[in-house]
Amino acid sequence: EGVGDVYYNNPMWPGEAHSLKVEKILFKGKSKYQEILVFESSKYGKVLVLDGIVQLTEKDECAYQEMISHLPLCSIPSPKNVLVIGGGDGGVLREISRHKSVEHIDICEIDDMVIEVSKKFFPELSVGFEDPRVRLHVGDGAEFLRNSTEGKYDAIIVDSSDPVGPAQELVERPFFEAAAKALRPGGVLCNMAESMWLHTHLIKDLISICRITFKGSVHYAWTSVPTYPSGVIGFLLCSTEGPPVDFLNPINPIEKIEGAVDFRRELRFYNSEMHTASFAMPSFVTREVNIL
Numbered sequence: 001e002g003v004g005d006v007y008y009n010n011p012m013w014p015g016e017a018h019s020l021k022v023e024k025i026l027f028k029g030k031s032k033y034q035e036i037l038v039f040e041s042s043k044y045g046k047v048l049v050l051d052g053i054v055q056l057t058e059k060d061e062c063a064y065q066e067m068i069s070h071l072p073l074c075s076i077p078s079p080k081n082v083l084v085i086g087g088g089d090g091g092v093l094r095e096i097s098r099h100k101s102v103e104h105i106d107i108c109e110i111d112d113m114v115i116e117v118s119k120k121f122f123p124e125l126s127v128g129f130e131d132p133r134v135r136l137h138v139g140d141g142a143e144f145l146r147n148s149t150e151g152k153y154d155a156i157i158v159d160s161s162d163p164v165g166p167a168q169e170l171v172e173r174p175f176f177e178a179a180a181k182a183l184r185p186g187g188v189l190c191n192m193a194e195s196m197w198l199h200t201h202l203i204k205d206l207i208s209i210c211r212i213t214f215k216g217s218v219h220y221a222w223t224s225v226p227t228y229p230s231g232v233i234g235f236l237l238c239s240t241e242g243p244p245v246d247f248l249n250p251i252n253p254i255e256k257i258e259g260a261v262d263f264r265r266e267l268r269f270y271n272s273e274m275h276t277a278s279f280a281m282p283s284f285v286t287r288e289v290n291i292l
């Protein structure tokens, strides 16, 4: 049974489906928010699926989690307060932990069943929750942000699912306005921003909203994740007005942070060269999305 079969109709990518061979179903459940499935695949290790959409696999999660975390954190000098929205698997927390300057990490995940399932089946990711700097909040990320103290965070990382279920609000203008407010001057936001092959309109809309909301800079980066639709995924990087942020040339390179590259498990994907390279755009994207 392929998880792809019934998903040609997913509004995020109509007319296509990707399948992975299931060796064994390990967990199937329904939370208040979504259907949760964990299976052992034959080539990508264990896979976490929410509402029929692959969220991560053991083989390629490094490309997503390392990039979404270090793109923002290496772009500012000594980040201290960080907020993660979504990310209940813990993988982004695991990556943030590499940064010694960080003093406090808030995470707001809507679905506690994702956290429980991750602790049971994905210990290499949920290890992120063991960092004493982490404070877990279970709830809606948009609401959490609306109630945050102004100027509190150096960085906000939005590791959320696609905007078809509980994550719908996280791509709308009020959410970005709340994020900009919760960041300090010269603070940074990194938001999962879909695929340049499939969602040029959505990316274009996100960039125009962010250009209005973020008075510093707005950039788009992308990486390769074979098990996400079309095999790539992008990130929107924005900074608020204040000390300028040069996203393309990281001021806080990971290689210079003592012990960061090897902490708990070696970095598999991210390095400073990948960081800079991820901002290079194919010509059609620059044209269609109007990136700078």
Ligand code: AAT
Pocket: 050, 053, 054, 055, 056, 065, 085, 086, 087, 088, 089, 091, 092, 108, 109, 110, 111, 114, 139, 140, 141, 142, 159, 160, 161, 162, 165, 166, 167, 168, 170, 192, 228, 229, 233
């Ligand atoms: N790091 C794995 C990748 C993910 S997980 C996305 C998480 O966002 C899920 O655990 C989901 O429960 C959570 N989430 C969704 N909506 C909200 C919300 N409103 N507030 C807080 N958390 C939320 C993302 C994979 C991207 C897949 C790309 N196709």
